Amino acid sequence: MNNLIKKHAKSFYWASFFLTKPIFNKCSSLYNFCRTLDDIVDDDKKLETKKENFLKFKKDFINKNNNNPIIKEMWSIINEEKISKKVVMDLFNGVQTDLEEKVKINSKKELLIYSYRVAGTVGLMMSKILKVNNREALKGAIDLGIAMQLTNIARDVCEDKARNRQYVNHDFSSIKEIINESQIFYNKSFHSISSIPLKSRFSVIVARRVYRKIGDYILKQKNIENYNNAGKIYVPIFEKIFQTFLSFFDFVKLLFVKELNYKNHTNHTILEKEVNLNERI
Secondary structure, eight states: OHHHHHHHOHHHHHHHTTSOHHHHHHHHHHHHHHHHHHHHHHSSSOHHHHHHHHHHHHHHHHTTOTTSHHHHHHHHHHHHHTOOHHHHHHHHHHHHTTOSSSEEOOSHHHHHHHHIIIIIHHHHHHHHHTTOOOHHHHHHHHHHHHHHHHHHHHHOHHHHHHTTEESSOSSHHHHHHHHHHHHHHHHHHTGGGGGSOHHHHHHHHHHHHHHHHHHHHHHTTOSHHHHHHHOSOOOOHHHHHHHHHHHHHHHHHHTTOOOOOOOOHHHHHHHHTTOOHHHHO
């Protein structure tokens, strides 16, 4: 399991060094669950086969099929951390939207709802594992998940196009625009990290900094030709080390946050038209 994170989630694997082993193990189980869903959808099998596999996994989850260790561990986390089942169903709904011959996002609202479902939900569940109880902070966790998903979308335009998926137009100005949009969510989420217990806080600070840096490396490509030829863009090791060093300053800043009044009203108003966040938090 740990090797899956190391192989598929390099930025998160780097940040995970700063978690206690029990917390890391739960995060690994959550990652395993999410990765299984992604693999079903991204498989090279025929669409009908992928739909069948997805529906079987969803049914097994709903029926609490403990013969599947991934599902068993996920239900253990849900029960221990008091995670709303609606959050997990939101994740299923988000992933299911990719099970089409052609996927196209047509508006900011669609993009925001999709990003919440496939990643904001994960941010929320992660925060529950990290023992965050402040409701305002949990809204920030959703936004950090959305920020990271927007980064993913900006990075994976070519890969998504090959799968007949279009979350953003395949031109550099559109890619730049979605990176700029992600910055709003990264910025809004910062103070909410102050509600994470000290023993786990640094890990999230590092993950936020390193993942955000992917956007900068995308922008360094400067045009669509360079972007197309760059392949999958990662943050190099020396940059991860530097961002980890800068994370110490963030850690100190967050010690002085006395009261959290989370404000991302415009984007959350858009989300609330489709999803009741108060029911999930």
